Amino acid sequence: MLAAEKIELKPIGFVKTKEFGKDVRDRSNVSEIVLRDDLAEALDGIEDFSHLFVIFWMHEISEEERRTMKARPRGRGDMPLLGVFATRTPHRPNLIGLTLVELLKVEGNVVTVRGLDAVDGTPVLDIKPFDYWDMAEDARVPEWWMRLEKERSEKRGSK
Amino acid sequence: MLAAEKIELKPIGFVKTKEFGKDVRDRSNVSEIVLRDDLAEALDGIEDFSHLFVIFWMHEISEEERRTMKARPRGRGDMPLLGVFATRTPHRPNLIGLTLVELLKVEGNVVTVRGLDAVDGTPVLDIKPFDYWDMAEDARVPEWWMRLEKERSEKRGSK
Helix, strand or coil: CCCCCCEEECCCEEEECCCCHHHHHCCCCEEEEEECHHHHHHHCCHHHCCEEEEEEECCCCCHHHHCCCEECHHHCCCCCCEEHHHCCCCCCCCCEEEEEEEEEEEECCEEEEECCCCCCCCEEEEEEECCHHHCCCCCCCCHHHHHHHHHHHHHHHHC | CCCCCCEEECCCEEEECCCCHHHHHCCCCEEEEEECHHHHHHHCCHHHCCEEEEEEECCCCCHHHHCCCEECHHHCCCCCCEEHHHCCCCCCCCCEEEEEEEEEEEECCEEEEECCCCCCCCEEEEEEECCHHHCCCCCCCCHHHHHHHHHHHHHHHCC
């Protein structure tokens, strides 16, 4: 081990949303990110991007869940048992969430976004603008991911 | 403030690379992520993805640089002065780096990737598989970003 073993972060702000439970994961969910007052000026120019990455801390996950090594996508028995780094499960050694969101509005220290799957009160660690270096158009994903995505799009279609 | 003010993380591993200085940013740079031994099994199934997000801690940035509020992209005088959250500068309140990389190989607790712009010894916080929810094909980016990208591609073309 070459560097300090412990790393300390301070939230830059918190998520504000009226949605609860599963509805938080709805991609149309609109949330506010309320930054610390002293950080408002660090948003200057962000409105020229249409999309942002929000990096947040999944504070509702327990210490025991952090020690999970294997998980099935969506907890479903018909999905393969995978290492947590091969999935986006919130059960992981560091409770860091990463979501691409649509930027709707910036007013003072409040950033309004669409598609943030984080519960009310979630600490936010960083905001980064999305650009074309963050994209892999030719990316390969596993069969199980394609299967889940097909189900999702069928569900959307039948609404 | 609704949640604990301080968040503690432990690296899941460290970056190993032979490149120094600016060469670290070369997109063809091949690096190893050496995970803690006890986390090797958390990689199971990751090789079915071609691309990963690596989330790391930019440990070389100073406490003073962390307090930076405004920066010019690439530190260039012909670029606009922007809030740090409108840029990908490493000078930000929480020193979290986020890079999309190509997965080349997994052997035990070692993940070999291409395109990781992190120096040797960088603590790694998380690895997440890249999927099509991380992509915004219609994303809008500012004029200054397009200008930088045009220069980069001209440079590559003239090599």
